Amino acid sequence: MLANLAGAKTSSKGELSLETRAFWIDSDSLTDDYGLALAGRFQFKWKSKYWRLKLGAFGRVGALDINRSLLFAEDAYIAFRNRWIRIRIGAQVLNWSATEAFHPADIINSRNFDSNLENAEKLGEPMVSLNVRLWEGARLEAFYMPLRLAPRLPGTNSRLSFSPSSTTTSLSSTPIRLVLGDILFVNRNGAISRQLVSHQWGARLAQTVGGADIAVQVVQHNDRSQPSFAGESFDLSDGVPSSFRIQPVYNFVTHAGLTYTHVIEDIVIKLESAYRYFHHVDASSRLSITAFGPLRPKAHIQVAAGIEYGWVYPNDHEATLILEGQAFIWPEGRARGPSGQAFQGPFENDVLLGYRHSFNDEDSKELMFTFISDVTRWPEVLVSASYSQRLSDVWGIKTGIRLIWAPPTDAFPTNLQALNTDHQLNLSVTRYF
DSSP states (O other): OEEEETTEEEEEEEEEEEEEEEEOOOSOTTSOOEEEEEEEEEEEEEEOSSEEEEEEEEEEEESSSGGGOEEEEEEEEEEEEOSSEEEEEEEEOOOOOOSSSOOSSOOSSOEESSSOSSSOEEOOEEEEEEEEEEETTEEEEEEEEEEOOOOBOOOTTSTTOSSOSEEEETTEEEEEEEEEOOOEEEOTTSOEEOOSEEEEEEEEEEEEETTEEEEEEEEEEEOOSSOEEEEOOOOGGGOOOSEEEEEEEEOEEEEEEEEEEEEETTEEEEEEEEEEEEOOOOHHHHHTSEESSOSSOOOEEEEEEEEEEEEEOTTSOEEEEEEEEEEEEOTTOOOOOTTSOOOOOSOSSEEEEEEEEEOOSTTOOEEEEEEEEESSSSSOEEEEEEEEEESSSSEEEEEEEEEEEOOOSSSSOOGGGGGTTOOEEEEEEEEEO
16 A cells, blocks of 8 residues: 655555464473464555654464464664665664574574574564665664563473473472573673663674675674573472473673675575674672573684575576585583583584575465484484465465474483474465555
């Protein structure tokens, strides 16, 4: 819808989706094997010569797995722009990623991890941003982020959770129910806090040179991609509790990153890297909680690189072959807690092989196949396939399957091993308006 109001233009669009997902049935009665949800996305834009207003939000209401219900802003800001500068105030979704499934540099936005495993949904980050044009092809961006917006972690009853739904202890043979508790943040000075207000900032310099896009960035904020975990203390004289709360702890980190993409005819070269230095945790704060692993991860380097090759078939179908890899480098060795484990997400030292097929027809049909495997542990494999198309001008459909084989090698599964045999089938039908 377009309108002209006093020289300004407005537009809006949205979508409603009925989402279903089913997991391979397991023996845990506490987890949700089936999901049904209604999801919606709405976007409104208003713009004049110098001013912009954008309001975007996403929501989901779960039926069978009600813990998936959520509502968050995506891009929702007011902006001023001219030829040289752009200022935005409000929630923003930034895309700093160059690769398909590994995202070491794309760390600003919190994510909903109970969604797409390879590329989780992004939450709008409250911020003030300034974008300045320096010279031809060069932009400098600065960000101030006054609020710590925590990611949405899967609950312990979700099949995508990286923690078990229950556990036993040496004190009792009766399983203790595990649930996610309050979120904790490490402040810049090392103190642990529940406050959402914090001074966080970032800067990014981007330069285009011919077919290459290069960007370097520095960010100081609470890292939301690699949480530590702590447990609430309890008095043994009161007996073993029937449920135990796990508290995610988000550390304060100095992050330096690089992204690089280069298009050379039919080939695209991609590189993402990041160095993360985690600030110290105050000694008295450490005593206030019981950490399940390393409360302060060690500084490390994360590198992801890839190459894409595309071609066109005689029937005008387009194909893309994708090869990517990711590795963690620990200059000071890995920090390990009492369990001997640390959390880096589902992928650590992995490679991806993918194939995308676009039919280039009026229905926008597309097929995607990916194979991800850990190069240091076998078998630790994720295989997925998806298909999408429009059914009409206002209806669309998407379906997919994901298979995971990653037998645990330790008592405490990590990375993809925590999701072993969590095979998933999903289907969504979308109405656009």
